[in-house]
Each structure stands twice: as C-alpha cells, then as structure tokens.
Amino acid sequence: MTLAQHKTEEHRTANKSKDGSLERVRAAAQELHAAITSAAAKHGEAVKEELKSIVPKAKAVVASLNESLGVQTEAIKKQLSQAIPHLEATQKHVAESLKATGHAAEASVRQAVLDAHAAVQKITEALAAKRTAESTHVHS
Amino acid sequence: MRNYIAIVFRDKSKAYEALHGLWQLDQVGDITVHGTTVVHRDAFGQIQVDTKETHPALATAVGVGVGALLGLFAGPVGIAVGAAAGAGLGAAAGGIVGGLADLGRADTRDNALNDAAFVLGMGESAVIADVTEDWNSPIDNLALRLGGSVYRRAKSLVRNDDPYFYDNYFYPYEYIPSRHTMYW
Numbered sequence: 001m002t003l004a005q006h007k008t009e010e011h012r013t014a015n016k017s018k019d020g021s022l023e024r025v026r027a028a029a030q031e032l033h034a035a036i037t038s039a040a041a042k043h044g045e046a047v048k049e050e051l052k053s054i055v056p057k058a059k060a061v062v063a064s065l066n067e068s069l070g071v072q073t074e075a076i077k078k079q080l081s082q083a084i085p086h087l088e089a090t091q092k093h094v095a096e097s098l099k100a101t102g103h104a105a106e107a108s109v110r111q112a113v114l115d116a117h118a119a120v121q122k123i124t125e126a127l128a129a130k131r132t133a134e135s136t137h138v139h140s
Numbered sequence: 141m142r143n144y145i146a147i148v149f150r151d152k153s154k155a156y157e158a159l160h161g162l163w164q165l166d167q168v169g170d171i172t173v174h175g176t177t178v179v180h181r182d183a184f185g186q187i188q189v190d191t192k193e194t195h196p197a198l199a200t201a202v203g204v205g206v207g208a209l210l211g212l213f214a215g216p217v218g219i220a221v222g223a224a225a226g227a228g229l230g231a232a233a234g235g236i237v238g239g240l241a242d243l244g245r246a247d248t249r250d251n252a253l254n255d256a257a258f259v260l261g262m263g264e265s266a267v268i269a270d271v272t273e274d275w276n277s278p279i280d281n282l283a284l285r286l287g288g289s290v291y292r293r294a295k296s297l298v299r300n301d302d303p304y305f306y307d308n309y310f311y312p313y314e315y316i317p318s319r320h321t322m323y324w
Contacts, residue, residue, distance in 0.1 A: 030312055030313040033312060033313075034313065034315075117312065120312040120313075121174060121175075121312065124172060124173075124174050124312065125174070125272075127172055128142070128172035128174070128272035131169055131172055131272070131274070132272065132274055135274045136274075
C-alpha cells in the first residue's frame with residue numbers, strides 16, 4: 001500500500017465514524033419503508049395491527065433525522081431537510097389509514113409507502129452527496 | 141456520478157451475489173446504492189422482475205420501465221466491460237442512439253424494449269441498480285470477480301416520467317424477492 005493509499009484509507013475510516021449518524025438515519029428510514037410495505041402485504045385486521053407499530057417508528061426516524069441535521073454541513077443539511085415533508089406525510093397517511101376502512105385505507109397505505117420511499121431516496125441522495133464531497137476532499 | 145448500471149450473468153444465483161455485493165460496497169462507503177432490482181429473461185423471451193410481494197392495492201399495472209431501461213444500455217452510450225458477452229453490442233443495437241433518452245416517449249420506449257434483447261439474452265439474469273459512484277472500479281471489480289458484464293448509463297441521460305418506476309422495481313435496500321412476470 002502506498003502512502004497516498006494509506007492516507008486515503010485512513011481518511012475514509014475517519015469519515016465513516018462521522019458518517020454514522022446519516023447512515024443510521026437511512027437505515028431507520030429503510031426499515032420504516034420495509035415495515036409499511038410488509039404491513040400493506042397483510043390482509044384485514046392484520047394490516048392495522050402492523051400499522052399501529054409503525055407510528056412510533058416513523059416518529060423515531062424524524063427524531064433521528066433532526067438529530068443528524070445538527071452535525072451536517074449546510075449543503076447536506078439542505079438536502080437532508082427535503083426528506084422531512086415526506087416523513088411527515090408518511091406519518092399522516094399511516095394515521096389516516098388506521099382511521100379509514102376499505103379503499104380509503106388502502107389508498108392511505110399506498111400513499112404512505114410512496115412517501116416513505118421518497119424519504120429514503122432523499123436521505124440516500126444526501127448520503128451520496130456527503131460521500132462524494134468527502135471523496136473529492138481526499139483526492140484533491 | 142449518478143448512474144444506472146446493469147450487471148448481466150448467465151447464472152441467476154450470480155445476479156443475487158452481485159445484488160448483495162452492491163449493498164456491501166454501499167455499506168463500506170465505496171458506492172451509494174439508491175435502488176436495486178433483479179431481472180431474468182426466460183426461455184420465451186419474457187423479462188421477469190423479482191419484486192417484493194405487496195398488497196393488491198400496491199400492485200399497479202406492471203409497466204415496461206425496467207425492460208426499456210435495459211435497452212438503453214445497448215446503445216452507444218451504454219458501455220459494456222467485463223466478460224466477452226458485451227462485445228459488439230453497440231453495433232448490434234440500433235434503436236437507441238446517444239444523448240438523452242426519454243422513456244416517456246412511446247417510440248423511444250419501443251426501441252429500447254427491442255434493444256433489451258441485446259443486453260439480456262434468453263436465460264440470462266441481471267442486477268440493475270441506481271447508484272452514485274465516484275469511480276467505476278468497485279463495481280467493475282465486483283462484476284469481474286463474479287464473471288458478469290457491466291453496463292452503465294448516466295442517470296442524467298435517462299428521462300422517465302413513470303411515477304411508479306421506483307416503487308414497482310427499485311428497492312432501496314436488500315430484499316427477499318418473489319417473482320412476478322412482466323409482459324409487454
């Protein structure tokens with residue numbers, strides 16, 4: 001391993017620990033999307049039972065994202081903030097689906113899946129931008 | 141750079157190894173994966189998409205998005221590296237030429253669907269992914285190790301207005317798939 005490679009590796013390892021919060025936020029958002037998709041695949045009352053457990057998960061993702069915002073650069077913060085409306089919409093649609101029945105409930109679940117997916121996309125885009133910025137910094 | 145990539149294999153199990161390999165590369169921060177899917181072309185020429193089992197309410201009509209996307213890799217902008225399977229593809233596939241491809245346009249989509257056969261042959265499987273990669277070597281090395289061919293196309297050169305494209309096909313994490321058939 002050359003000295004340059006060694007330094008790059010060292011820098012990447014150091015960045016990984018700083019990256020952790022954003023990666024945890026993404027993992028939580030992915031888990032939220034997976035949970036809603038899994039609930040949507042159930043039938044009858046089982047859907048609502050699963051959705052009930054999703055409400056605190058959604059709140060936890062928002063809390064985790066807000067916490068992560070504090071340690072990000074302005075550019076990443078701005079990008080990451082775009083996930084918040086989608087997460088709030090996810091919470092809203094999950095809550096609506098718990099109150100509704102039939103097609104209205106299905107429509108709310110569907111919307112919740114779309115919003116959760118959009119939130120994951122926004123967080124992933126922020127993570128990619130952060131990794132690219134750090135990689136550029138290492139190689140410049 | 142944000143790219144669509146496809147890694148094509150003769151063996152379906154290799155496509156799943158590649159799927160896991162991509163997520164491992166993401167985990168160590170070498171690339172960032174936005175979404176993945178695994179597809180197969182059966183002996184009758186139909187492309188099957190492995191997708192998560194969902195409630196009927198979520199199962200919208202399966203579109204042609206992934207097939208058309210595969211076709212875009214066949215044009216001159218789609219570049220194959222790795223195994224010999226990629227040789228001469230650009231010359232063979234005539235439907236899609238370089239520049240921005242708008243999958244919302246019926247003629248572009250139809251040409252891309254025809255060209256998909258140049259990328260994914262009968263009995264072959266592929267993992268398709270939307271990734272951000274700062275250098276090509278991590279994915280190229282993964283494909284080389286598993287014996288697959290890599291195709292890339294810049295996401296900025298693909299316009300796709302299908303609102304369900306990502307929700308139907310591209311999963312933002314690893315998943316245990318079930319098989320749905322995509323007809324066109």
